[in-house]
Amino acid sequence: MRRLLPLLLLALVATGCSDLSGTNKGGYITGDGTTTVWAPDDRGAPIELTGTTLDGKDVDLADLRGKPAVVNVWWSGCGPCRAEMPMLQEASTELAGEAAFLGINTRDGSAANGLAFERSVGASYPSIYAPDGRALLAFPGLPRPLPSTVVLDAQGRISAMISGPIPSRLTLTELVQCAASASAEHCEADT
Secondary structure: OOOHHHHHHHHHHHHHHOOOOOOOOOOOOOOOOEEEEOOHHHOOOOOOOEEEEOOOOEEEHHHHOOOOEEEEEEOOOOHHHHHHHHHHHHHHHHOOOOOEEEEEEOOOOOHHHHHHHHHHHOOOOOEEEOOOOHHHHHOOOOOOOOOEEEEEOOOOOEEEEEEOOOOOHHHHHHHHHHHHOOOOOOOOOOO
16 A cells, blocks of 8 residues: 555646636637737846748748837637637738737647638638747737737837737727837826
């Protein structure tokens, strides 16, 4: 019995470590849409990120500077990601010339899966293919739920983050306008 006790304890610990409590059936956490906004003086350093898009092209986030950028983290197997993607596409069309859009596709087993999903929802902006999630390390404090969205200002600094689905297209549009503003008057800062 004494020999079995350590094995039993090890089995209990291992079971606890593999528990996915807090996740849904897809094994990922979905946020509640909480939005955090930073005033211009409180934004950190510009985000540095390079990667390869789903269609094999190189992309550098620094090339998008000069106007706000919306970076959305998604996976084709994530229901809330699929639900918000058409709204993101509408916003990218509405804000064309005023803001750049970039996706980060995580968890898809192949770029072909991500491309098929983008075609199905009509997404026209590029997405970095990062199935290992390493691209997310460029964003300090990025919430881990899927989807997650970051709005960068024209200098590439984090202006706002949304943990979970974007509440509305108007919310996203207002966050982009806030990121474009040099004044905090139009922005409600949460930090």
